[in-house]
Amino acid sequence: MDFTRFFNEQQNYLRKVKLDFTRYLYDYIDFNEQAMMIIGQRGVGKTTLILQYLKQNFQTSQKALYVSMDNPLFSVISFYEFALDFEKIGGEILLIDEIHKLKNWSSHIKTVIDQSNLKLIITGSSMLELDIKGADLSRRVVKYYLNIMSFREFLSLNLKDNFPKYSLDEILTNHYEIAVSLTSKFKPLAYFKDYLSYGAYPFATDKISFHSKLMNVINQVLQTDIPYVCSLNYANIDKLKKLLFLLSQSVPFSLNISELARACEISRPTLIEYLKYMQSAGLIINLYNKNRGYNAILKPDKIYLSNTNLAYALSSAPNIGNLRESFFVSQISAYADGKFKNNFIMLNKSGDFIVDDKFIFEIGGAKKSFNQIKDIPNSYIVADDIEIGSGNKIPLWLFGFLY
Structure with missing residues (x-):
């Protein structure tokens, strides 16, 4: 798969991201975990938080890639295969936004974790709190909750x-x-x-x-x-x-x-x-x-x-x-x-x-x-x-x- 379009879109996002203010949760996340999930209600800054991490650490690198699951492409291609293809070109970290938009998201995430060495930083609706317990992810994914601003x-x-x-x-x-x-x-x-x-x-x-x-x-x-x-x-x-x-x-x-x-x-x-x-x-x-x-x-x-x-x-x-x-x-x-x-x-x-x-x-x-x-x-x-x-x-x- 050609990832050129994704990296171009990523740079467009990063140009708009500011680093002068970060949410409280930023300092608590262990970004060394293989898989972590940030959940919270819409509008509290989950997307900005992971893009700030990306800009601070991988702005000029192609080892990390941001993708959003509301991209129509993921309705016709396998996310699992997309992730493995990214690893083949030297990718190390996938930042996955709005994971709840991906059908059968938990099985995709579980398979990527089991079958690759990729690190995953995931965001999703706070509604996933109801769904995560039913998915076999409790031992695989570290969960963080981003609240409203204090x-x-x-x-x-x-x-x-x-x-x-x-x-x-x-x-x-x-x-x-x-x-x-x-x-x-x-x-x-x-x-x-x-x-x-x-x-x-x-x-x-x-x-x-x-x-x-x-x-x-x-x-x-x-x-x-x-x-x-x-x-x-x-x-x-x-x-x-x-x-x-x-x-x-x-x-x-x-x-x-x-x-x-x-x-x-x-x-x-x-x-x-x-x-x-x-x-x-x-x-x-x-x-x-x-x-x-x-x-x-x-x-x-x-x-x-x-x-x-x-x-x-x-x-x-x-x-x-x-x-x-x-x-x-x-x-x-x-x-x-x-x-x-x-x-x-x-x-x-x-x-x-x-x-x-x-x-x-x-x-x-x-x-x-x-x-x-x-x-x-x-x-x-x-x-x-x-x-x-x-x-x-x-x-x-x-x-x-x-x-």
Whole structure:
């Protein structure tokens, strides 16, 4: 096979790639692994990340090649044979984008790993989380999850500065000192509302067209990513759109599962299945009450949009209380490796959330009191509209520095 066209296309891509800002995950990936997969929702920067690696290490080399599986060519040729032909001309690394677009992708990847010495760097929809467990790849492919941009990354991108990240324990123990240090460099509240509206995706630098771009992302997830992985009937895509819109109007959504199913004109079991798909696609986060535990067949007790930008894209006037809770949930969920570990953050009878089965959090505005969680060990107020907290009252924006 003649690879000239592919290398020419690759150079076109690399000319557009900038290296002045990289996502947090870049520093954590072990690029020496034979096969690694970066999964995440559409628009978070997976393609840019692997092209940055390519530009930094192989810009003038033909040992590495980037290919996207949405190229129509791969509908008529064997990807396995393509990979072996690339190895024959001296290729060492294949960077494979949007692997979920390749039919029977897992068998192709497994065969390439077993029958060649090629290194594989793969990206795919976060929906693959549902599919990978069924494929015999757990011992062959190292998996990484790329989350939305944190508030810290948004500031780094806009202020052209490198800000440190802090563990949850560091924030709970030393939030006063951390906030004093950070606020000497920037005014967090001047940027925080911007982040809530348009800061969770790398294309946040384009404020004018941001929400229209995000709506395109939402539509592509619903119309392309979910159907590719779940074999969803296209006739049901409009029902997914209606479901997402209804959720956006009242987030956090205290579920009446039967009413919601009727509104979407689907059955109760189908609704629960769709909620699972939409969480895996990175559109929503389903949370459960701690006293119920977690069971995949049970309905979630509350549903949050996976980030606040989605609320602004879907609604002209999102509720501020809902935005605050959604921000906290999104940052904590991403901190837990983006795997939506339902036992890491759960709803709680006392306070809004319990995290890591021991820390109680109540979310609110600057005047939020401790009345609901007084005398409860390891309990904290997470307050919006304050730069610096004290005692067990912590600024909401500071939880944007977890990753």
